[in-house]
Amino acid sequence: MKDSRYPPDWPQLALDKKQSVSWVCERCGVQCLKPGDGKGLLKEERYRLRMAVHHCDYDPGNNSPSNLMALCSSCHLHYHRRQQGNISLGQLSLKFY
Template sequence: MSKSRYPDNWNEIAREKKEAVNWVCHSCGMQCLKPSDDISKLTKSERMKKTLVVHHADYKPENNRPENLIPVCSGCHLSYHKGRKGNISLGQLSLFDNNNFS
């Protein structure tokens, strides 16, 4: 499982990065959901769309240097990964997205 390539404190690292940019997508500038936001009125797809995830610029989850971490919304994140082979699958991506709200 590729999740094992992530460090134990990945959630903390990602959280810090997202807070540093105030939960705004680095790529399209969309304001994404913060943990404090009320998401009860949003549909699942709205939630997914406005979920900020932390992307690895070199596609290597082991490399968690600050300059390698890019906070993007899930739509932009998918487009980063589209067309790439042998890396993380889209199914796994959405798994990580869900983890943001677990």
């Protein structure tokens, strides 16, 4: 079920943001995976290197470029830890085996 707080063009907005930073995390500088990359990596590595687009003010309706940050999964989780953000319980987690 898609979160109705996001605009219909969110997938394209998020892709544009990721492409604008060449798939490099704006917090830690790690090179994230582009769609289709990561063959041969463990599932956990692919997850860790997945890029997300973060709303700095935690409002998914505010998609101004200055409010968006492209982050790796670890950094995105860092921003949402202990925050009253727009994520549901369990939405952001890292699994290690």
